Amino acid sequence: MLVIPVKEGESIERALKKYKKKFERTGVMRELRDRQKYTKPSMERREQKLKAIYKQQLRQEEE
Structure with a gap:
């Protein structure tokens, strides 16, 4: 279970985020x-x- 501490005056959107x-x-x-x-x-x-x-091919093409 996740517990998210919400400060007083903090918006619900921020808590959801x-x-x-x-x-x-x-x-x-x-x-x-x-x-x-x-x-x-x-x-x-x-x-x-x-x-x-x-990934290796991409790195070689970069160089």
């Missing part, structure tokens, strides 16, 4: 999305490898 930021940092939504579909470990490694190759 703090809540959303804190909630996003917990990674709950990311974990839920990951659990909705199963990917084999070999496919996860392959995707990570392809991303790394892509």
